[in-house]
Amino acid sequence: MSQPEALIRISEIFGPTIQGEGHLIGQPTVFVRTGGCDFRCDWCDTRYAVEPQFKDQWIAMTTAQVLQRILSLARAPILVTLSGGNPALQPLGDLISRGKQAGYHFSIETQGSVARDWFNLLDTLVLSPKPPSSGMNNDWNKVEQCIEMAGNADIQFKIVVADDEDFEFARELNQRYPKIPLSLQACNPQPESDSSVTQILQQQRWLTEKVCQEGWYQARVLPQLHALLWGNQRGV
Numbered sequence: 001m002s003q004p005e006a007l008i009r010i011s012e013i014f015g016p017t018i019q020g021e022g023h024l025i026g027q028p029t030v031f032v033r034t035g036g037c038d039f040r041c042d043w044c045d046t047r048y049a050v051e052p053q054f055k056d057q058w059i060a061m062t063t064a065q066v067l068q069r070i071l072s073l074a075r076a077p078i079l080v081t082l083s084g085g086n087p088a089l090q091p092l093g094d095l096i097s098r099g100k101q102a103g104y105h106f107s108i109e110t111q112g113s114v115a116r117d118w119f120n121l122l123d124t125l126v127l128s129p130k131p132p133s134s135g136m137n138n139d140w141n142k143v144e145q146c147i148e149m150a151g152n153a154d155i156q157f158k159i160v161v162a163d164d165e166d167f168e169f170a171r172e173l174n175q176r177y178p179k180i181p182l183s184l185q186a187c188n189p190q191p192e193s194d195s196s197v198t199q200i201l202q203q204q205r206w207l208t209e210k211v212c213q214e215g216w217y218q219a220r221v222l223p224q225l226h227a228l229l230w231g232n233q234r235g236v
């Protein structure tokens, strides 16, 4: 008897919009946001894709249904960003493989706590180990496994920085993995409510000045572009 198809737990699928974070910033993309996460970061800005009380808003979809939704949103090949929650918890290998056959590109954003053999199908693996201000601990063996599983995919680090301690965390990570491009992202001060553009820019200025003062010239400091454009609104 054949096994039933594993379903993908979806929080939302939306786009095309632009990628607002990391090295792919500004690139048009469709977001597939999965539901469920093994972390609980203090400043998580997508609790609706993390906390069990939002489970009734998540939908279990087949690969074909997710793919169909992507194709209906973007009829020409586009970058598909797999995000969450932690998308590595979901069975996404078949989606990536079938989407790539149709000419679409795939990037995933994950904290690096779960390594999957299908990471090697990705175009880009964005790893966001969590800094001290998140209140989380990273399993560095798992992060290492994620890097190994990525094969020839582009790998990038994206680190949220809220304070000096986070800054040191990012710098040490960069020293440990000097060949993996790393972007720094100022922590969104009030993701639960609506951080004002002024607050977001203040954080961004602080981080920019710190990078320059500390002489970290390999760093790339990027804002959350979507937050500047639309505040902490969902689905953009």
Ligand code: SF4
Residues within 6 Å of the ligand: 037, 038, 039, 040, 041, 043, 044, 045, 046, 047, 050, 084, 085, 086, 111
């Ligand atoms: S890993 Fe990401 S999605 Fe999960 S709790 Fe942390 S910030 Fe939220």
